Amino acid sequence: MAMPLQTIALAGSTGTIGATTAHALASAGYRVLRLGRADFDEEGRLEERLRKEGVTAVISCMASRSGTVADAWRVDYAAQAMLLRAALGAGVSQFVLLSAICVQRPRLAFQMAKLAFERELQAAPLCWTIVRPTAFFKSLSGQISRVRRGKSFLVFGDGRLTACKPISNEDLAEYLVTCLDNSQRARRILPIGGPGPALHPMDQVAILERLLHRPIRVRRVPPGLLAVIASTLGLLGRVIPTLARKAEYARIGHYYATESMLVWDVDRQLYDESATPSWGTHQLEDHYRDILNHHEEEGKRR
Numbered sequence: 001m002a003m004p005l006q007t008i009a010l011a012g013s014t015g016t017i018g019a020t021t022a023h024a025l026a027s028a029g030y031r032v033l034r035l036g037r038a039d040f041d042e043e044g045r046l047e048e049r050l051r052k053e054g055v056t057a058v059i060s061c062m063a064s065r066s067g068t069v070a071d072a073w074r075v076d077y078a079a080q081a082m083l084l085r086a087a088l089g090a091g092v093s094q095f096v097l098l099s100a101i102c103v104q105r106p107r108l109a110f111q112m113a114k115l116a117f118e119r120e121l122q123a124a125p126l127c128w129t130i131v132r133p134t135a136f137f138k139s140l141s142g143q144i145s146r147v148r149r150g151k152s153f154l155v156f157g158d159g160r161l162t163a164c165k166p167i168s169n170e171d172l173a174e175y176l177v178t179c180l181d182n183s184q185r186a187r188r189i190l191p192i193g194g195p196g197p198a199l200h201p202m203d204q205v206a207i208l209e210r211l212l213h214r215p216i217r218v219r220r221v222p223p224g225l226l227a228v229i230a231s232t233l234g235l236l237g238r239v240i241p242t243l244a245r246k247a248e249y250a251r252i253g254h255y256y257a258t259e260s261m262l263v264w265d266v267d268r269q270l271y272d273e274s275a276t277p278s279w280g281t282h283q284l285e286d287h288y289r290d291i292l293n294h295h296e297e298e299g300k301r302r
């Protein structure tokens, strides 16, 4: 007799990683219950829905979209905590959380909110896994279109202040889904990067130069500039609330301009590429090539 399909509730299924995870779950033979914003209106109804649908595990790729302090606590902490309580009430036995590697050195509101929820999840009486990925391909692709138009590539400092092991949506989604039936990943916090060596922003420049067959101008921005902007806006934000929001964005910008997305070695006080596990097969260079080809096709159609 065929085994009944296991039903997995997926929060954040409309997001970048969530959407790919929904496909990966279906391809791996799971039934997917997509949870949308309306499911978070009332905890009792959410619990009832999980119970009625026979959900055995939850994967949460949910995250604040705005990056504001209030939204971070509302989504990265409170909505996640509601989902966990509802899951426990409905007898769900497993919870896989997509978090972020940057929470290992928290300075930003969204990192504090994520950590607060990570702590609740670790104390919960179910089988949990916390996945902390490095940078997504999309986070390293924002400058392709300006560079293609002949503009310069912006880097902070000398372009080698930070590094990461970029991971594709597909590789990360597969990693999340394979947490469901891998007992070695139970009750663990797992940093994860993509395949290949760690890349600096200047390595992204080199990739684009190879693909475009021309040198690219690089504009260097002192990272201290963002720190000054953040503290100035922070002060003004005490009287003008919209500036407080911008101050948090500048703090986020400064964080990523100066901190690597690799495992932090507390004893040696440095980011350690070799301690950052690699997973998957997709390379950033292939992703850049796809984007450039897509731009070219679009250009021809116009």
Ligand SMILES: NC(=O)c1ccc[n+]([C@@H]2O[C@H](COP(=O)([O-])OP(=O)(O)OC[C@H]3O[C@@H](n4cnc5c(N)ncnc54)[C@H](OP(=O)(O)O)[C@@H]3O)[C@@H](O)[C@H]2O)c1
Pocket (backbone or CB within 6 Å): 011, 012, 013, 014, 015, 016, 017, 018, 036, 037, 040, 061, 062, 063, 064, 065, 074, 075, 079, 098, 099, 100, 101, 132, 133, 134, 135, 136, 137, 139
């Ligand atoms: N970008 C990176 O390089 C990077 C690196 C490491 C880790 N991460 C982490 O990975 C996670 C996922 O990132 P992503 O880019 O896939 O996120 P994303 O595209 O912004 O998607 C966020 C998802 O959360 C949902 N959501 C937002 N607020 C909600 C609410 N109040 N109630 C219910 N659902 C809500 C969104 O639904 P709607 O469609 O309704 O808005 C969407 O499905 C984040 O925690 C991020 O910090 C990112």
